[in-house]
Amino acid sequence: MITVSNLSFNYTTSAAIRFPEIEVNAGEHCLLLGESGSGKTTLLHLMGGLLRGYSGSVKLDNTELSQLSETALDRFRGRHVGFVFQKNHLISALSVRKNLAMSPYLAGLPVDQQRIVQVLDDLGLEGKADHRVTELSHGQAQRVAIARAVLNKPSIIFADEPTSALDDTNCDRVIRLLIDAASQNNATLVVATHDHRLKNKITRQIQLR
């Protein structure tokens, strides 16, 4: 599902960051560990097609990302990849329902209202569809972000530090939700984190230095 080989990336000023060979199979859950500055986010962005201009190879679903045009990459990302970030980045001008609807709309897929309700139910957000996102608690907002990531049934979900700002209880809850949501949708899950509390939740671990 994800194949990274011989990958390195150059930020304009600093020296190139080299990444290890990575192979993640379909449906597999895996942890990307490393201290701050070790390049976790960069690697995640490279694998998610948010960052271009690398040397080496990144293949998702047997597609070499660097060979896609910018627009094709946007489309590919919208259909195959879901993201969960440390901050939720919901669009505050829109209701919960519309925030979720943006995901299929921007990916060029039909908007399925039933699916939206179902995903919200799965994540314990019944009845919140027409609330404004500013009315949600932090935990609820995080769950909306997860709902948005899985809505299009992506084959891969990338999560960047989803738990680092949470206490133990919520950390537990969020990682469980992520794992459950990924399993339900048969998605590959890659979590980049320096949060050691996650080490015993996901067994496959890749250490960056």
Place this chain on the structure above:
Amino acid sequence: MNLIILVWNYLKARPLNTAINIILLALGIAVIAILLLFNRQLEEKITDNARGIDLVVGAKGSPLQLILCNIFHIDFPTGNIKLAEAERIARNRLVKKAIPLALGDSYQSYRIVGTNQAYADLYKATLAQGAWWKKDLDVTIGANVAALAGLKLGDAFASAHGLTEGGHDHEEHKYVVTGIMAPTNSVLDNLILTNIESIWVMHEEHGDENADETHEAVHDVQPTASFKPSPLIPSIAAGDSVKEVTSVLIQYRSPMGAIQLPRLVNSQSSLQAASPAFETARLFSILGVGVEILMGFAYVLIVISGLSIFIALYNSLKERRYDMAIMRSMGASRSRLLISILLEGGLLTLFGSAVGLALGHGVLMLLAGMVEETQKAGITGMVFYTQEWIILVGSLLLGLLCALIPAIQAYRTDISRVLAGN
């Protein structure tokens, strides 16, 4: 879900900001719309009213007054001219048509005009009810006079001296309404037409009361074998040295008239010729200063609103950097973000100008409903000009222009950097 919904929600999320931008632009557009509607209608009315009249010949005085009085009927006469002198002009070979006018009285501030059928024909007037005036003291009234002064067929009324209500009433003789004209959308709608002899009859008494005026009694002129009718007023003998009229409206036979006639007329000590085209152009150039100042004010408002929209979009984009990045991560292309920002600017100005145009028409409708003068002048808020499309399209372009820089910024959003750089 689509971009319009997204943009609409963004606008709704900042109601005050959106409202102030729309209001600013709407005010500017409304001022322009009002000026456009008012000016265009006024110009149309003026050219319509002066159509077919190449020259006005009357007593010496202000040429502008001569035009305002004899064509638009909104000013006082400059004085009277001898019928015999008017005839000399009318007989000139360069004159195709000459229509005599005798002014002086009014009813409820609607002017009574002594003239002949040619004057009504000039405006292609048709009758709605009754018949044209035939005898002395018969009148045919304009559509507005019938509607606003409440005169009906067969009504008799006494005229008042001058053009304002409450002047000296000519109680001795009463006019009788014999016909009502259909609306012509011209100055005729506000006039009461009769023959010139009626005006003389009215003022004969008037003259007796006031010794300083030297009107002579009107005789019933019996046509005899030697009787040569006046070319202007057939009931009077040509060359009558006593009878007076206020003015003569002249239509040229050829363009040569425009060169020769005014000079010919003005060289006679007692007469003056004024060209409606020239005088109205002069009038507009005087009014034009005020219009231009208002226009300038409107443009300043529009520029400010453009600036305000630009600043609003620019600032909101800073807050929306993450929104942009997250939309990109969900599959939005760069150009889609660009379009969404342009759409936001365009939608704002489109709303603003639509509200502005509605406001402009509304104000004019209100004005027409409340101010009788506007109604008399035939100015309404219910006409639409093609220029209004230009205003709409222009403001749309303004919106796109204001949104261009923010949109390019959105286009250039570096998603990875924004998402990583918490």
